[in-house]
Each structure stands twice: as structure tokens, then as C-alpha cells.
Amino acid sequence: MLTHCRAAIVSLALLTLITGVVYPVVVTLVAQVAFPQQANGSVIVKNGKPVGSALIGQPFDDPKYFWGRPSATSPFPDNASSSSGSNLSPTNPDLVKAVQERVATLRAADPGNTAPVPVDLVTASASGLDPHISPAAALYQVPRVARARKTDPHAVQELVERHIEGRLLGLLGESRVNVLELNLALDRR
């Protein structure tokens, strides 16, 4: 029994050293050399200042910006140090109410637009940090953004179309638009 106890303790210590120290440290070293941008959070720098991560959504509610997915993080949306989904069930009245309010807010910001709202624009994302919206959700917002910026809707639409990332090899995943990158491009125009 004593030999088994010794084997348990010593092999745990050694495997801890191998898988819990050497392995993550070596992965970190290689990652920091080979992929420093990705390994540190894909941070976007503008005028020397970090303004966000290409992979993390940011809250937007100004009509002149494209808005992202609703976020259920607390105490504020897109809280990147405490990710969370809403976990509301499909039959929960709170979910129905929240979706209706989001539809109403979008309509109020763009009174002429009577098209049905793309579903991803009024439902909370899984992470609360979704950086993307569907191309449909981006195109839906073009008239509002163009009006708020007093520019030609066609130019805005063209910008959106340039920012659509298709499925990988036309097959994997879903096509999408990165909201933060689109808004930064809008500001640069």
C-alpha cells in the first residue's frame, strides 16, 4: 500500500510538472513568438491607443454606428471580464418582452424602415461578446447609419459589403460582419 501511495504522489507531482508547467509554458513561448498578435487578444490599435479587440464586441447605441448583438453581461453590455449569455428559455415572457423592446428601439431609430428585423440583431449572443452580426443585420442598419452621417446610403452599403466575411472555403461556419472593424472603417472615411 505504501508503495502505491508513493507512486500516486510522485507520479502526480511529475505529471503536474510536465502537463501543468512545462506544457503551458512552452506553448506560451512558441505562441508569443509565432503569433504574438493573436496570443495577446487581437488588440486593435488606433493612433497608438488600444481601442478594442477584433474578437470582442463593443456596445454601440449611437445611430451613426452599426449596432452589434444584444449582450446579457452585467453590469454593462459586452463586459469582457465577465462573459455570459442570457440563458432565458424560449417560453420565458422576459425573453419575449426583451425582443419586442429591441425591435421597438431599432424601429424608433429608423422610422421609415418597416422590414422585419434580422433575428440575430434582437437576440442576445451566447458569450455576450459576439463581435459579429449577420450580413442581413448589417444591411438592415444601412439607411439609419447613412442618414445619421448624412452620407450616401450606397457608399455605406458598399462598405458593409466589403466587410462581409464569407464562410470558410464557402462551406464552414456562417458569413458575418465584424461590427467594431466596420465602425472603425466608417470613422476613417
Add this chain to the structure above:
Amino acid sequence: MTANGVLQLVLYLVVLLALAKPLGAYMARVYEGRPCGLDGVLGWLERLVYRLSGVRPDEEMGWKTYAVTMLLFNLAGMLVLYGIQRVQGVLPLNPEKLGAVSPDLAFNTAASFATNTNWQSYTGETTMSYLTQMVGLTVQNFVSAAAGMAVLVALIRGFARRSAETIGNFWVDLTRTTLYILLPLSFVFALVLVSQGVVQTFGPYAKVTVVQPTSYDEPITDTGGKPVLDEKGQPKTKKSTLTEQLIAVGPAASQIAIKQLGTNGGGFFNVNSAHPFENPTPLSNFLELLAILLIPAALCYTFGVMVRDTRQGWTVLAAMTVIFVGLLAVCVVAEQQGNVFVKQGVDHTASALQAGGNMEGKEVRFGIVNSALWATATTAASNGSVNSMHDSYTPIGGLVPLWMIQLGEVVYGGVGSGLYGMLIYAIIAVFVAGLMVGRTPEYLGKKIDAYEMKMSSLVILIVPFLVLVGTSIGVVTTAGKAGILNPGAHGFSEILYAFSSGPNNNGSAFAGLSANTPFYNTALGLSILFGRYWLAVPVLAIAGSLARKKIVPTGAGTLPTHTPLFVALLVGVVILVGALTYVPALALGPIVEHLNMIAAR
């Protein structure tokens, strides 16, 4: 289902099944002690581990010694993991100054990670220091997977050997699994994940200035950190402006690689693989999905090689795949249909421009197909990582992962544990077939006697007992009901899901349930422990008993176990046991909820 959706699912299955043979053959070499290539590189490390821990690798064990050493190793791992969490505040590599984890949460996490369950009661980025994540959690991700695979290999040896007293050496199986299978795969996979955008750093959380400052209602807290309530009992808030984002990072990729490959599933971040830093692109998603089922599927081939009849392995793999494909289709279709309650003024239709469907709790880059595929795969394997929030699934879409867990995690299942569970079902299947024609059942040339049947019955019955009794305690106690988020039948489903996920060692959740309470941490922690070891020990007992038996030559009365007929029989037994045990409970949860939805339509 869209054409692209079907294509994505087919591609996934084809790649998965194509990889089963090469990896399975490699693993058979590792377990049979044959040269595997990597032993030339890491052999010195393997021998060093044996020498320092006083293990004689050529000394084999009987099933009782094998079980005792497995339990001792797991106990030591649990105690260390509990200890690290309790003192992480004074340990290094804690840039966010996170304090000690509470005793009940530390117990729950230690039990959960040592058993390959990885139920997460905690929020990774606000609870666990980098050191705890690495030295505590990542290590258990490796060794709990290796322990599960060791038990499986012991059972396979039971089938393969004749008139033998021993079933292998636990230390050797544990060490070789870790060094030659899990570590190299994880290393390569972790770096591929980083290339896609998964973070891997020891630096502090990144602070950025947001593009558009937004205002929000900040809850007012008193000096003790408790929210201040107004006259109506609602929390008081004040207007605040958000100008900065604090972005959690950390050594995530190294942990995520093994979390998927070892069917662990514990996320680095709270929302697990839905987090863009855990799963940033469709490619990372495809590879992580593949990693979830890769080893469990390949082990079927390993089994075939080790019992000297690869057809037996393919048969088991076929049975698993049949169940998987059936339930997968149900889940995808249900989610694509969307939620009838939020259809007014909303466009749910799938098109080239959007995924459509029920997008609450899902990410745009994954859409419906990859979310539903993940939900089915992660619960088929006892992985439990999520890339969408199962709690927000439609009733039928959510029933699929729930029932998949309740089937006992045998459809691919956890690494090792899935196949040993399925082999127990195979024993039951030959027993049922034997009853039908009045012959003594045999499997792989071994007579199945009363002893094996008693142990198999234990394996089949213990988990449903834990699930159903746990759920009943959850729904009748105040402490249990206090955790519910969603009203009505769905609230019951949340508790049922929690107590299904724990004892079956899955680890996913209907996460609206507030499970970080002393009640849930303790109850689920205990059910997790019973669910793992009360199965593993009878399985080892069967291994020991089978190893002692002679091989019976096949005769005219032998039921061949490599035929489509046996696939059907095996699928039938798994589905029947799962349905008979759980339909009453499911009727009270997702099925009632689904009827509510139909009524509203």
C-alpha cells in the same frame, strides 16, 4: 435544413470517421507496448517517471490493485486541486489578485475535474488564477482523461486475454496515455488554436478605450458589496458611462486543446467555447468539434485491434454513429425552426445573408448548424463544453443534449469511459439476445455469467438512480428551487439537466440555474463522484473476471457481434434503457414545454 447545413454535417462525420482508424491503430501500439514512434523521443521521460515514483513497469496488476491505484491517484489529484484553489490568493501567477475559492465551490470543482466531468460552478475569469487554471485544472484535464482511458484498456485486456490473473499496470497506462497520446496532440492543437485567435499569455487583462462611450445603469452597492434595494425591493442604480473595456485573457489555448481532446469540457472563460477567445473562427470551431469526438471514436478501432478483430470495433462505432446522426438531425431542425414567441416583426428565415432560426444564446459565426452540432457532440461525448447556451434552446432542441447525456454518455462518450460504458451495453445486448433464444450469452468468446451481469446491472442502474433521486431532491427543497432562472416546465428542466450532467460526468448545463450555492456544489459534487467511481470499479471487476476465463470457440449457436443485426440490437438496447428510464422525467420538462409552444402557434 439548408443544403450548406447538410454539407457541413456530412463533412464533419466523414473527417471524424476517416481519422478513427489511423489514430486508433496508433493508440493500440501505445497500449500494447509496441514502438509507436514517440517513445524514441519521450522514452527517457517515461522511464524517469517510473524510476522516481518507484513503479516497476513490467509488474502487472490484478483488477483490485488496478482499481485501488486508480482511486488513490484520483484522490491525491482531488486533494491537491482543492488545496490549490483554497490558497491561490497567496500563490504567484495571479495578476488579477483573485482570492481563495470558497470551500464548497473548491470541493465541487476538485470532484468535477478529477472525474473528467468539468461541471463549472464558477466563472473562470473572475474566480480562478492563472496558476490554478494551469497547475490545477489543466493537469486534471490530462490525467482524468488518461485515467478513463486506462480503465477502458484494462477492460479490453479482460476480453483479449485468456486464463490471466492480471489486466495491466495502471501507472504504465496512465503515463503512456498522457505522454504519447494526449500531450503531443494537445501541443499541436494548442498552437493551431492560437493561430486562429485563441489567447495564450501570462500578461494581465487588456484595457482598451471603447470607440463609443455608452451610458448604463450601474447597481449601487453598500460597503459590503451587497446591492442596495429601493422601496419596491428592486436594486438601486445610478447612471454611469462606460469608456473602457477590461478584456480577460490568459493561458487559454493550452487548456482548451486538452479540454476538447480529453472530453473534459471545462472552459477557461465562463461561457466556455462560445467565448471568442476560446473559439474565434469557423475553423477553430470545426477542429474543436473534431477534437471532442476524435479519441472516443478512434478508441473503438483500438478496441478492435486489441481483441484481434477490428470488425468488432467498427460495429460498436457504427452503433454510436447511428444514434448520433438521428439525434443530431432532430436538434438542427428544431433550432432552425426558431422560437414562435418572438416571431413578430422579426426575420427568422435562413438565407445566404443570415443563419436565422433560434439565435438567442448563439453566436453569429456558428449560426444554427454548428451550434446544434456542437450541442449534440458535446453531450454525446461526456465533454460538456458549449459554444451556445443550451438553456435558450427550443424545447425539442434542448431535449436532444439532455437525453444524449441521460443515455449514459455511451454514444462515443468520454475518452475511455464512453467505450467501456458501451461495452457494458454490448454485454447487456448479448444477454438479451441470449434470453430470446435460450442460450448462454457470449461476447468476444467470453461466456457472460451471473457475475458479469450483476456488475453490468450496477453500471446501468446506479447513474439513473443518482439522476432521478438528485432531481427529486432538487425540486422539493427550497435550496434546490432557489437556483431556478426560467419559469414553468423549463425550470424543472434546469434541475433535471444539472442532475443528469453531474452523475453522467458531462459537465454542460442549462446554465440559467444558479448552481454556485452550497446545496448544488455539495449535491452535484457527490453525485459526480459516485457516478464516476461506482461505474469504473464494477467495470474493472468485469475486466478481472473476464481475463480469468477461457475463450470459447465460436459455434453454430454463437451470436455474431460484428453484423448489422448486432448494431441494431445494440442501438435498441441503449435507446430502450434510456427511454424507459427517463421518458417520465422528460415528459415533465421539455415535452410539456414543447406542447406549450404548439398551443401558442
